[in-house]
Amino acid sequence: MSVVLARRWGIDEEKCLVAALLHDIAKPFPKDQQAEMLRDCTVKPVTDEDRRHPSLWHGMLAAQEGATRWGIGDPDVLDAVIHHSTGRRGLGEIGMVLYIAxxxxxxxxxxxxxxxRAGVLSKTIGDAAREVAQRKLERLQEKGRxxxxxTSEMxxxxxxxxGKGE
Ligand SMILES: [Fe+2]
Known part of the structure; x- marks a missing residue:
């Protein structure tokens, strides 16, 4: 899906593919192992908010694994992987592709x-990311989470x- 979207919007397909292959690599790790790994996480400063959302840890840890175990140093790829579930204010194009995909x-x-899914292909990348961000917020609200x-800032x-980009 990442490569389809990258091609659609003329974004670096290889970076999008690497980010896609890496993004959930830490997801199967048990939560206690993830908590332990989080203490050694250097790809991003781990905030108190991050610590309160265990379901999001795997993005940071996948980027950490990519950087330390697999030699992936591209900051766009690592940032995309870190923020693939939440997005963030000012997320780059590689990050947006992974977030949408x-x-x-x-x-x-x-x-x-x-x-x-059908709709994002006919939208600009910004419009597609906005729709995903809104849907994510709606789904979290429905679940009472x-x-x-x-996620809100995105x-x-x-x-x-x-005002986009402000
Ligand atoms: Fe994930």
């Missing part, structure tokens, strides 16, 4: 995904009412 890829089965601040940043 991760939410809409063919193994996702949430209600309405087919429509969103708290959004990581990066949606706010992409909302034209707030």
């Amino acid at each position: 991760d939410f809409t890829e063919p193994s996702r089965h949430w209600a309405g995904v087919e429509q969103v 708290e959004a990581h601040p990066h 949606a706010e940043w992409l909302n034209p009412d707030h």
